[in-house]
Amino acid sequence: MTDATRPASLPLAVLLGHTADAISAVRGGTSLNDVLARCPAEARPGTQALAFHAMRWLGAAEVVRRSLVPKTPPPRIDALLLGALALLWPPGGPPYADHVLVDQAVSAARRRWPASASFVNAVLRRFVRERESVVAAALNDPLGRWNHPAWWLERLRRDWPGEWEAIADADNAHPPMTLRVNARRSTAAAYVARLAAAGIEAEAGPGHAVRLSRPVAVARLPGFAEGEVSVQDAAAQRAAELLAAAPLAPGAHVLDACAAPGGKTAHLLELADLDLLAIDRDPARLARVDETLARLGLRARTLAADAADPPAWWDGRHFDAILLDAPCSASGIVRRHPDVRWLRRASDIAVLARTQARLLDALWPLLAPEGRLLYCTCSLFRAEGQEQIDAFLQRQGDAVIAASPPSPGHLLPLPDNRQARPAPASSGADDGFFLTLIEKNRDHKHP
Numbered sequence: 001m002t003d004a005t006r007p008a009s010l011p012l013a014v015l016l017g018h019t020a021d022a023i024s025a026v027r028g029g030t031s032l033n034d035v036l037a038r039c040p041a042e043a044r045p046g047t048q049a050l051a052f053h054a055m056r057w058l059g060a061a062e063v064v065r066r067s068l069v070p071k072t073p074p075p076r077i078d079a080l081l082l083g084a085l086a087l088l089w090p091p092g093g094p095p096y097a098d099h100v101l102v103d104q105a106v107s108a109a110r111r112r113w114p115a116s117a118s119f120v121n122a123v124l125r126r127f128v129r130e131r132e133s134v135v136a137a138a139l140n141d142p143l144g145r146w147n148h149p150a151w152w153l154e155r156l157r158r159d160w161p162g163e164w165e166a167i168a169d170a171d172n173a174h175p176p177m178t179l180r181v182n183a184r185r186s187t188a189a190a191y192v193a194r195l196a197a198a199g200i201e202a203e204a205g206p207g208h209a210v211r212l213s214r215p216v217a218v219a220r221l222p223g224f225a226e227g228e229v230s231v232q233d234a235a236a237q238r239a240a241e242l243l244a245a246a247p248l249a250p251g252a253h254v255l256d257a258c259a260a261p262g263g264k265t266a267h268l269l270e271l272a273d274l275d276l277l278a279i280d281r282d283p284a285r286l287a288r289v290d291e292t293l294a295r296l297g298l299r300a301r302t303l304a305a306d307a308a309d310p311p312a313w314w315d316g317r318h319f320d321a322i323l324l325d326a327p328c329s330a331s332g333i334v335r336r337h338p339d340v341r342w343l344r345r346a347s348d349i350a351v352l353a354r355t356q357a358r359l360l361d362a363l364w365p366l367l368a369p370e371g372r373l374l375y376c377t378c379s380l381f382r383a384e385g386q387e388q389i390d391a392f393l394q395r396q397g398d399a400v401i402a403a404s405p406p407s408p409g410h411l412l413p414l415p416d417n418r419q420a421r422p423a424p425a426s427s428g429a430d431d432g433f434f435l436t437l438i439e440k441n442r443d444h445k446h447p
C-alpha cells in the first residue's frame with residue numbers, strides 16, 4: 001500500500017471490520033470484486049486497499065494465527081485477526097504503526113463482537129512482542145513464505161521449475177497501470193507528451209502501450225472520456241496486435257468469442273475496419289462491451305450467447321479471423337486480483353481446460369480456410385496454454401501454428417528483464433499470458 005492509496009476517510013476500525021467481512025467472503029468462495037461491490041460506497045476505496053493487502057499476505061497471516069492460536073476462532077473473529085496480522089506484515093514494511101493497528105483492530109472487535117475484544121488484543125500484542133521468532137517460523141512454512149495454496153505452488157513448480165519462486169514473489173508485487181492509446185487517434189509517444197504536460201510521468205511502448213510511473217484515476221487522463229485511451233495491460237494488448245498483424249482486410253468478418261468487458265474487441269476495431277461480432281455468455285458483462293465501444297466511438301454487433309454452441313447463433317458465414325480469449329484460472333494476473341489464488345480449487349484447472357478445449361473445437365469449423373484464430377488466456381498454467389494447444393493441434397489436422405508473426409506462447413509476469421529475454425519470454429513488468437496464433441491450412445486433406 002502506498003501513501004496515495006492508504007485509506008484516510010473513515011476510522012481504521014470501521015475499515016478493518018469491512019476487511020474482515022471481505023476475508024470471510026473470499027474464504028467462502030466470493031470474489032473480492034463482488035464483495036467490494038456490496039460494501040458501503042464511502043468505505044469501498046479504503047476497504048479495497050486493506051483487503052488487497054490482506055489477500056497478498058493471507059498465507060503468512062494464517063500460519064502466524066495458527067502458531068499463536070492453534071484452535072481456530074469463530075470465522076468472523078478469525079477473519080479480523082487474519083486481516084490485522086496481514087497488515088502487520090511484511091516485516092519491515094507494514095502500512096501502519098503497530099500500536100495504531102492493534103488499537104484499531106481491538107476497537108473493530110469491540111464494535112462488532114465485544115466479547116472477543118480482549119482475545120484479539122492479547123493475540124495481536126503477543127505477535128508484536130514475539131514478532132521476530134514468529135515471523136522466522138512462518139517463513140519456514142511454504143504457505144507463510146510464498147502466500148499461495150500448496151496445490152497452486154505445486155503446479156507452478158511443475159510447470160516452471162526454474163521460475164516458480166520468482167513468479168510467486170512477483171504475484172505479490174503491485175502491477176503497473178498501463179494504457180492503450182487509440183491507434184485511430186494518436187500514438188504512444190504523442191500521448192506520453194500529453195501526459196507530461198498534465199504532470200503525469202509515463203513511458204511509451206511497445207506498440208500503443210503507455211506505462212504510467214504511478215497509477216492515477218482515469219478521470220485525470222487527458223482525453224479518456226473522449227476515447228483517446230483505455231486501460232489495458234501491455235501483455236493483453238498483444239492479442240489484437242497478433243491477430244491484426246496479417247493484416248486484416250477492411251470489412252473482414254471477425255469473431256470475438258469471449259468478448260466482455262471488451263478490451264480486445266475495442267483494440268481490434270482501433271487497428272482495422274472490421275465487420276465484428278462480439279459475443280459473451282454473460283449478458284451483464286456484455287453490456288460493458290457496448291459501453292466501452294460507445295466511449296471509443298467504435299462499432300460491433302454484440303450478442304449474448306454460448307460460444308461453444310454455434311448452432312444457437314451462427315449464420316453460417318465463415319469468419320476470416322477469430323479471437324478466443326478463453327475463461328481461465330487468471331493465474332497470470334494474481335497481482336491485479338490477489339484473491340484469485342484463494343478462490344480457485346485444484347480441481348478447477350481441469351474443468352477450465354475442458355471448457356477451453358470445447359470452445360476451441362466448437363469454433364474451429366467456423367473459421368474460413370487460411371483464416372487465423374488467436375487463442376489466449378491470462379494463465380501461467382501449461383494445461384491452459386501450451387498443453388491445450390498441443391492437444392488441439394493433434395485433434396485438428398488442418399490447424400498449424402502461424403509462422404509469422406511468431407506466437408509468444410507463455411509470457412511470465414517476472415520483474416523487468418527486457419534486455420535478456422530467456423525462453424520462455426518474460427513479459428517484463430506486464431501480466432502473465434499465453435498467446436498462440438493458429439492458421440487453417442487450406443491444403444490439408446481430411447483422412
Ligand SMILES: C[S@@+](CC[C@H](N)C(=O)[O-])C[C@H]1O[C@@H](n2cnc3c(N)ncnc32)[C@H](O)[C@@H]1O
Nearest residue numbers: 258259260261262263264280281282306307325
Ligand atoms: C477472459 S474474459 C474475456 C476478456 C475480454 N476478451 C477482454 O479483453 O476484455 C472471458 C470471458 O468469457 C466469457 N465466457 C465464458 N464462457 C463463455 C462461453 N461459453 N461463451 C461465451 N462467453 C463465455 C466470460 O463471461 C468472460 O467475460
